[in-house]
Amino acid sequence: MDLNNKLVLLTGASGGIGACLAQSLAKRGAHLLLVGRNAAKLEKLQQQLQNSEQHALLSADLTCDAGREALNHWLESYRQQGQRISVLINNAGTNQFQFLSQRGKESLQNELNLNLTTPILLSQAALHWLERPGIILNVGSAFGSIGYPGYASYCAAKAGLHRFSEALDRELDGSGIRVLYLAPRATKTELNSPAVNELNQKLGNRSDEPQVVANHVIEMLEEEITARWIGWPEKLFAKINQWFPSLVSQSIRKQQIAIHHSLGKNLSHRRTNDHDVEVPTSSKPL
Numbered sequence: 170m171d172l173n174n175k176l177v178l179l180t181g182a183s184g185g186i187g188a189c190l191a192q193s194l195a196k197r198g199a200h201l202l203l204v205g206r207n208a209a210k211l212e213k214l215q216q217q218l219q220n221s222e223q224h225a226l227l228s229a230d231l232t233c234d235a236g237r238e239a240l241n242h243w244l245e246s247y248r249q250q251g252q253r254i255s256v257l258i259n260n261a262g263t264n265q266f267q268f269l270s271q272r273g274k275e276s277l278q279n280e281l282n283l284n285l286t287t288p289i290l291l292s293q294a295a296l297h298w299l300e301r302p303g304i305i306l307n308v309g310s311a312f313g314s315i316g317y318p319g320y321a322s323y324c325a326a327k328a329g330l331h332r333f334s335e336a337l338d339r340e341l342d343g344s345g346i347r348v349l350y351l352a353p354r355a356t357k358t359e360l361n362s363p364a365v366n367e368l369n370q371k372l373g374n375r376s377d378e379p380q381v382v383a384n385h386v387i388e389m390l391e392e393e394i395t396a397r398w399i400g401w402p403e404k405l406f407a408k409i410n411q412w413f414p415s416l417v418s419q420s421i422r423k424q425q426i427a428i429h430h431s432l433g434k435n436l437s438h439r440r441t442n443d444h445d446v447e448v449p450t451s452s453k454p455l
């Protein structure tokens with residue numbers, strides 16, 4: 170798809186990957202509808218974008234009905250003006266590196282909601298307002314293909330998102346809507362706590378700049394690439410885990426001491442986006 174002059178809805182726009190992606194999309198001439206909870210961050214981002222007046226923002230919590238209704242209401246106003254959205258990027262996500270036994274019920278529900286239920290519901294709504302040809306791109310994770318200690322519910326949500334993307338793409342075959350799935354590996358954003366960054370360093374796991382992920386998203390949209398995993402050896406591990414999961418279990422077993430050490434450190438690190446945050450909904454038109 171040629172992104173020039175296309176209307177693109179981007180969730181998680183205020184985050185590390187989202188902000189980079191917004192910059193790249195704006196440079197391609199796309200008109201952006203930016204969504205996140207933090208209005209101040211979204212406004213700052215909008216001001217920094219090329220042709221800032223061509224973009225609009227909505228601050229809404231997408232994990233609750235009120236936030237999703239505000240989004241649908243906002244999009245309806247575009248539809249009534251004859252503007253159609255060509256791309257939905259489900260990028261908003263969250264996680265918490267912690268043993269399942271130590272997680273609170275609300276934190277688990279929030280993680281499953283934002284990473285899995287929300288993109289499913291937004292994709293369903295998009296079937297009504299997305300232009301044909303149109304694209305839904307879901308941002309998953311390498312952890313959607315490899316179960317990893319400390320991330321059990323996040324792995325479950327991203328694995329679900331992968332299967333959802335695959336099924337919906339097949340369901341919509343011939344309809345003019347494509348559903349794509351991208352699995353980044355560790356990326357340098359605020360999503361990862363200092364303890365997680367330290368663990369990645371200790372284990373020699375590579376961490377990408379958010380621009381790397383943004384470049385992959387652009388390429389996938391432009392060339393309509395169905396699914397992609399970023400980085401070696403993560404791409405290879407995803408395949409090995411599918412065919413020989415015990416080999417990956419053996420490899421992770423060797424990391425257990427480092428993982429437990431980091432999880433202990435991480436207990437004191439409470440992530441703000443894992444709290445229940447009351448977000449007033451507000452929008453700025455194009």
Ligand SMILES: NC(=O)c1ccc[n+]([C@@H]2O[C@H](COP(=O)([O-])OP(=O)(O)OC[C@H]3O[C@@H](n4cnc5c(N)ncnc54)[C@H](OP(=O)(O)O)[C@@H]3O)[C@@H](O)[C@H]2O)c1
Pocket residue numbers: 180181182183184185186187204205206207208210229230231232259260261262263283308309310311352353354355356357358359360361442
């Ligand atoms: N960073 C990594 O290592 C990594 C690796 C693989 C995959 N990913 C995936 O990449 C995507 C982007 O992650 P990131 O690293 O850019 O994370 P990030 O910097 O923490 O950004 C997360 C984004 O999601 C938004 N968000 C959080 N809760 C929300 C809610 N309830 N309603 C609406 N928006 C909400 C945040 O905005 P507000 O806080 O303003 O709401 C922010 O814009 C996620 O799906 C993540 O799972 C990341």
